[in-house]
Amino acid sequence: MQLYNYFRSSASYRVRIALALKGLSYDYVPVHLARNEQLTERYGSVSPARLVPLLQDGEASVHQSLAILEYLDEIHPEPPLLPADPLGRARVRALALDIACEIHPLNNLRVLRYLVGPMGVDDEAKNRWYRHWVETGLEVVERQLAAQPSTFCHGERPTMADCLLVPQIFNAQRFQCRLDHVPQVMRVFDACMALPAFDSTRPEKCPDAE
Amino acid sequence: MQLYNYFRSSASYRVRIALALKGLSYDYVPVHLARNEQLTERYGSVSPARLVPLLQDGEASVHQSLAILEYLDEIHPEPPLLPADPLGRARVRALALDIACEIHPLNNLRVLRYLVGPMGVDDEAKNRWYRHWVETGLEVVERQLAAQPSTFCHGERPTMADCLLVPQIFNAQRFQCRLDHVPQVMRVFDACMALPAFDSTRPEKCPDAE
Numbered sequence: 001m002q003l004y005n006y007f008r009s010s011a012s013y014r015v016r017i018a019l020a021l022k023g024l025s026y027d028y029v030p031v032h033l034a035r036n037e038q039l040t041e042r043y044g045s046v047s048p049a050r051l052v053p054l055l056q057d058g059e060a061s062v063h064q065s066l067a068i069l070e071y072l073d074e075i076h077p078e079p080p081l082l083p084a085d086p087l088g089r090a091r092v093r094a095l096a097l098d099i100a101c102e103i104h105p106l107n108n109l110r111v112l113r114y115l116v117g118p119m120g121v122d123d124e125a126k127n128r129w130y131r132h133w134v135e136t137g138l139e140v141v142e143r144q145l146a147a148q149p150s151t152f153c154h155g156e157r158p159t160m161a162d163c164l165l166v167p168q169i170f171n172a173q174r175f176q177c178r179l180d181h182v183p184q185v186m187r188v189f190d191a192c193m194a195l196p197a198f199d200s201t202r203p204e205k206c207p208d209a210e
Numbered sequence: 211m212q213l214y215n216y217f218r219s220s221a222s223y224r225v226r227i228a229l230a231l232k233g234l235s236y237d238y239v240p241v242h243l244a245r246n247e248q249l250t251e252r253y254g255s256v257s258p259a260r261l262v263p264l265l266q267d268g269e270a271s272v273h274q275s276l277a278i279l280e281y282l283d284e285i286h287p288e289p290p291l292l293p294a295d296p297l298g299r300a301r302v303r304a305l306a307l308d309i310a311c312e313i314h315p316l317n318n319l320r321v322l323r324y325l326v327g328p329m330g331v332d333d334e335a336k337n338r339w340y341r342h343w344v345e346t347g348l349e350v351v352e353r354q355l356a357a358q359p360s361t362f363c364h365g366e367r368p369t370m371a372d373c374l375l376v377p378q379i380f381n382a383q384r385f386q387c388r389l390d391h392v393p394q395v396m397r398v399f400d401a402c403m404a405l406p407a408f409d410s411t412r413p414e415k416c417p418d419a420e
Contacts, residue, residue, distance in 0.1 A: 048350075048354050049353065049354060050353075051308075064307040066307055066311075067301075070299070070303055086284040087272075090270070090281040094272060097277055097310075101274065101311055105311050106315060111316065118342075140260070143259065147258050
């Protein structure tokens with residue numbers, strides 16, 4: 001398998017964690033988002049969506065980090081990224097989507113660029129925007145973890161939700177977001193970071209880290 | 211089942227379509243997002259995430275539209291919202307996520323409110339923002355549909371991807387977005403709208419429509 005990846009992309013980090021949890025090896029193919037390498041014709045021939053991360057598995061090619069995690073869980077089921085019961089699966093997916101749909105899209109590179117470019121927003125307002133969505137979005141996760149606490153987001157081993165949570169906290173820390181209001185989130189983050197699958201794949205340990 | 215819903219929420223519309231495709235009946239519980247009813251303590255006791263849509267199924271309670279669609283597909287498998295093969299499933303999920311993660315989060319009500327409120331953006335710039343993400347985001351979907359054309363987003367019957375595509379086009383039309391650059395998308399939209407599951411659940415046919 002080849003993973004098209006950028007060290008600082010938190011969606012890429014989600015996939016690196018999942019591959020590590022499953023003990024799957026892969027070739028790391030760097031795509032430099034800050035230099036717009038994902039928009040080149042060359043990358044377009046690999047990925048019609050021109051998004052990173054992208055997983056190539058023989059003839060198969062899958063983009064969107066959550067679709068990649070579901071794909072990996074279907075073709076390499078052990079250890080599972082989702083619990084066995086439909087309601088547990090729904091809870092894990094909802095937690096993952098609370099991050100993937102409510103926080104991360106507002107703060108990714110192309111959105112920040114549009115704010116400071118065409119929208120003419122200054123750096124300070126851009127950082128307030130970033131922190132606002134992280135801090136309010138994590139409250140939504142916090143309430144759910146507090147309502148049903150466990151070692152990881154759901155139960156006693158990491159799931160898809162933890163693959164999303166950890167990269168989001170890395171982003172939050174990079175932008176000096178407030179995190180003292182989400183103690184359950186941070187407790188789960190610490191539990192994850194004690195595991196090699198989360199620690200060995202962190203951004204600064206990637207081959208393309210700067 | 212009870213569906214907590216708002217007629218104009220496109221995430222709610224996704225779930226209405228899926229329930230209709232599967233022929234499942236439910237009680238429609240309106241939650242008025244424009245009046246912030248989702249933020250009340252009363253709704254908080256139903257949904258810790260305080261997001262709409264929310265599906266209640268006996269004791270079970272599921273939020274996040276994509277998690278609801280996956281849940282429905284697991285407990286009511288016929289007709290399926292996902293193809294049978296892992297690669298087809300990944301393609302459908304990626305298309306759904308291209309809308310759910312790359313377009314819709316940038317344009318939902320609370321984001322538009324933050325732009326015109328704390329960010330001090332005027333109405334014209336807000337509308338340009340809205341159209342920018344719809345128009346560029348739909349290009350990503352268009353390229354994938356053009357690369358592998360079929361009656362619906364994937365194959366000859368509607369899937370989860372179509373449940374996401376149609377509400378996004380309703381939003382695009384409401385904000386006068388350009389759509390002539392995405393002919394494959396509009397061809398699929400028309401094919402969907404010819405089906406009662408998509409037409410009978412459109413926003414203006416909801417009990418709480420204004």
